[in-house]
Amino acid sequence: MERLIQCIADNVVSPLGLDSVSNYESVKAGRSGLKRYESMGNVHTPFTLSRIDRQVVDDACSRIGLADGRYTFFEKMLLLSSVQAVRDAGIDASSDKVLFVVSTTKGNVSLLGDPAGFPSERVLLGKAARQITDFFGNPNSPLVVCNACISGVCAQIEAMRALKSGRYDYAVVMGADEQSPFIISGFLSFKAISDDFCRPFDKDRRGLNLGECAATVVLKAADSVPDDCWELVTGAIRNDANHISGPSRTGEGSYLALMETLRCCRPEDLAFVNVHGTATAYNDEMESIAIYRAGLIDVPVTGLKGYYGHTMGAAGIMESILSMYAVRDHTVLATRGFAVQGTTYPVSVSPELRVTDGRQFIKLLSGFGGCNAALLYRLNGKW
């Protein structure tokens, strides 16, 4: 019998809160973590960013007994999120039947500019991830998924496969990225950043905002998933094979990934598609094409970048978690920043909260390297 995958615990750490519930309530109430900054380090071009208060993280870390000075800010974000999720899951994370998967794009890269007393090897993603498994006393080698902006969805897909194989019973899947001058200067050099609040899918969208977040899901392999519990049904990763930094004009990879997930559900059963929606001209246009081609033009579309910015390694995980809370609440979250339709294909996006009775959603992401990923979550049973 094929093993099914259940999501049994979750956590989101962001400027909007240190747990999933407070994050969901904040977003539903329309609050955003985005603020305008005039500079950071050697970056002297204004940008808008969702940044986590370091003191808040340090205080929360000391409350759960994480020794100060031992971990980098990136590692602290991961630990703060995963410790809470593992506790809520009630699993023994030191078991060799538990796999740790970390999703990040740049990890401890800020140490290149300022080592802050940490050994130089900590910039290696495997070493950073080892800090997390060592904390939990887990004997397995952690897997770091480094697939640019789609990493968080890829990490969940790989964890699902690892659990289905039978080798592991649980997977702790976490994602985070720290926003430093390294990443901000890079996106500024691409002219991809807006100094104002981002406007996903809007006709006047002028670029993305970056953001900081850590998010964790704990997945369990099971023979069946009970009613009113979340099942990670399927997922797929596809490449545009078109350009390393520009989206495909036909939305090829996103279209193919969507079509794979649609083998397991009907469009009319979807509560919504939670899109990438970075608010760059190219990304949102590409997603609208992919959604149209996949026959999902009438399905509600919602994006969270107006609340969190682009949280990179955390995005696929945090946006999946917020989507789960929204479905349970019969809600399609408002796309903050959107006002006037601005893509060739008029996807069903709204600046207001909407009601839904759907019990499934697709999480869609795309990233540099031409990569795209989609996954399908289902709330089992009926209302």
Added chain:
Amino acid sequence: MGQLDYVILESDRAVVSGRVLEHESSGNAMLAELYRAHIADWPKFFKMDTLSKVGFVASELLLKQLSERRCGSEEYISNRAIVLFGTTASLCADKNYQETIQDIDNYYPSPALFVYTLPNIVTGEIAIRNHYRGETSFYVVEGADAAQMAFHLSCAFADDRTESVLAGWVDSTGNDDFKSFFTLIGKDDVEGLEDKIKTILNKTNI
């Protein structure tokens, strides 16, 4: 259960399934020499960072050895996945980029450098070259562990469109320092994959 064809590409060594490729230079110059001698029709090569150059040349040499780039059904080729592993990921590109932002009097960040600070770009470069629209993944691990690689490579076939995986290890610690191997795995190769990968790894300096 046959052995897998492979390419080993290291700073001063290029081996294709046991056959040593001759070259006069080493490091980045060797990559260009191999490109001119064996590939020569993809000028984008010269814009790539070292990690992508290594992955690109190694994948080209392997596909040439297998002489199957234009063979097989279009669907079989199009659905091919690319799954790569490494420990240092984009660290070399990261350090090069950091130099462009470290000093306020010498501050010149460029998209051409920044894009390569994502290690999965090498998977994109190979996908573009070969029109592969399957899965592309880059996994960062603590060290080259045949069991770990074999496990995650076999997981790639859980996607039932995936019939073959261009797989490998690629690390670059400096512009002239790199280690890699590439191989092509079909569904039939999953049985005993750990030993097959171990056999290749034992021939490398990884």
